[in-house]
Amino acid sequence: MSKRTNIRVITLKHLILIAGSFFMLFPFFWTLSTSFKSLKEIFKNPFSLLPANPTFGNYVAIFTKIPFARYLLNSFVVASLTTLLQIATAILSAYAFSRLEFKGRDLIFYTFLATMMIPGQLLMIPQYLVVSSFGWVNTYQGLIIPYTATAVTTFFLRQFFLTIPKDLEDAAVIDGCNELQILTKIFIPLLKPAVLTIAIFSFMWSWNGYFWPLLIVNVPNMRTVQLGLAMFRTEGGMQWGQFMAGTVVATLPILIAYFIAQRHFVKSITLTGLKG
Numbered sequence: 001m002s003k004r005t006n007i008r009v010i011t012l013k014h015l016i017l018i019a020g021s022f023f024m025l026f027p028f029f030w031t032l033s034t035s036f037k038s039l040k041e042i043f044k045n046p047f048s049l050l051p052a053n054p055t056f057g058n059y060v061a062i063f064t065k066i067p068f069a070r071y072l073l074n075s076f077v078v079a080s081l082t083t084l085l086q087i088a089t090a091i092l093s094a095y096a097f098s099r100l101e102f103k104g105r106d107l108i109f110y111t112f113l114a115t116m117m118i119p120g121q122l123l124m125i126p127q128y129l130v131v132s133s134f135g136w137v138n139t140y141q142g143l144i145i146p147y148t149a150t151a152v153t154t155f156f157l158r159q160f161f162l163t164i165p166k167d168l169e170d171a172a173v174i175d176g177c178n179e180l181q182i183l184t185k186i187f188i189p190l191l192k193p194a195v196l197t198i199a200i201f202s203f204m205w206s207w208n209g210y211f212w213p214l215l216i217v218n219v220p221n222m223r224t225v226q227l228g229l230a231m232f233r234t235e236g237g238m239q240w241g242q243f244m245a246g247t248v249v250a251t252l253p254i255l256i257a258y259f260i261a262q263r264h265f266v267k268s269i270t271l272t273g274l275k276g
Contacts, residue, residue, distance in 0.1 A: 071228035094157035
């Protein structure tokens with residue numbers, strides 16, 4: 001392939017990526033633009049992409065008409081604690097499934113992995129009955145505990161554990177380390193990229209959760225942000241400006257978390273446990 005042809009191929013790839021980025025980012029730009037429009041301007045004909053008279057009224061309304069700040073706090077508490085507990089259970093179970101030898105290990109792992117094929121909606125009624133029997137309806141426990149362990153996070157960390165050379169573990173054993181010391185002093189420091197990756201996904205899944213909070217919460221002060229967004233549908237119709245403003249505010253924590261951990265997220269894709 002000549003140099004000129006190579007340049008053309010690279011240029012074409014970049015144009016395709018730019019076009020794909022445009023289609024990916026346009027909905028976010030449209031949401032942000034609409035959040036600064038009045039309801040009259042939103043339905044104005046002809047349609048205008050940029051607001052003619054930008055207003056912060058929609059953002060003021062979401063915090064004054066409903067307790068949106070409380071919904072944000074509830075979602076942050078639930079998503080943060082769920083993420084921390086998922087990381088803790090994933091590290092322990094992934095270490096056991098990847099580094100420890102015990103009878104039935106692989107059978108237990110594949111059985112655990114098979115739960116990924118069960119639709120989440122199918123489990124909600126049994127989960128609700130269990131949570132209700134503990135008296136956890138309308139509580140943080142009810143929102144968090146059912147999702148403290150997942151097969152996805154365990155599988156991801158197990159694959160990461162398998163990339164760590166056996167020699168590191170053998171050296172630690174020679175130095176007199178027990179299993180707990182090997183896990184905490186050898187493996188966990190190497191898991192930072194993988195842990196941050198599953199933290200992003202776990203936080204995002206929990207933050208965007210809708211059906212489970214809808215089932216387990218029926219009092220206003222325990223609503224999450226996703227349930228709060230649904231309140232902008234009134235008898236007079238959807239309050240699109242306020243809904244878009246709430247969507248922008250609800251999206252910010254996920255974007256901030258991703259940009260903070262972006263470097264480690266990209267690094268974890270290589271699934272390597274050693275630093276160069």
